[in-house]
Amino acid sequence: MPYKKTQIGWLIIGIFLPILFIFYLAYENQWGSDPIPLDSFKAIVLIFVIIVALFYKLSIEIDGRVLKLSYGIGLIRIKFKIDQLEEVQVIKTPWYNGLGIRFTSKGMLYNIHGLKAVRIKYISNGKSKSVMVGTAEPERLKEALEESFL
Incomplete structure (x- = not known):
């Protein structure tokens, strides 16, 4: 079953856009004593724009x-x-695991929002591996993985 989902x-x-706006106002109005x-x-501005551009969405796709x-x-492609x-x-991920690309005690976690993820244990090149992918629709991703690989 082909699967493709993009989440914003x-x-x-x-968080980042209002902070950028506040920095703009602070610079434009020269707030404060310094x-x-x-x-x-x-x-x-450059740092914040780069962060937003790199992490504003996550696309998940099963291709073959x-x-x-x-x-x-x-x-950033994995x-x-x-x-x-x-x-x-x-699975449910704890809030303190954060967002983005994270090392956790249960393996790598890739997410963009929410507290639900799909934990995938698989074999690649003869080695057993595990990864967690955060998604807004974990049941649908789980079904797509099972249909594609089982």
């Missing part, structure tokens, strides 16, 4: 025997070649 990271957008210099303002993840504008699927389960 509204939390990332909702206002933001132009070079510092440009550096802050490969699970593909792509963040933001597509500079591919998992799955020879054999061992186990797929819907």
Whole structure:
């Protein structure tokens, strides 16, 4: 079963864009006793724009025997070649695991929002591996993985 889903990271957008707006107002109105210099303002804006561009969305796709993840504008792409699927389960991730690409005690977690993920245990090139993919529709991703690989 082909599967492709793109989810928007509204939390990332909702946090970084207002902060950028506040920095703009602080620079434009020269707030405080030590206002933001132009070079510092440009550096802050550039860093925030890069972060938002890299992580504003997550696309998940099953293509043949490969699970593909792509963040933001597509500079960050991760591919998992799955020879054999061992186990797929819907899990709840703790809030402190955060967003983005994370090392956790249960393996790598790739997510953009929410507290639900699909834990995938699989075999690739003879090695057993595990990964967690956060999604707004974990049951649908689980079904697609089971139909594609079992």
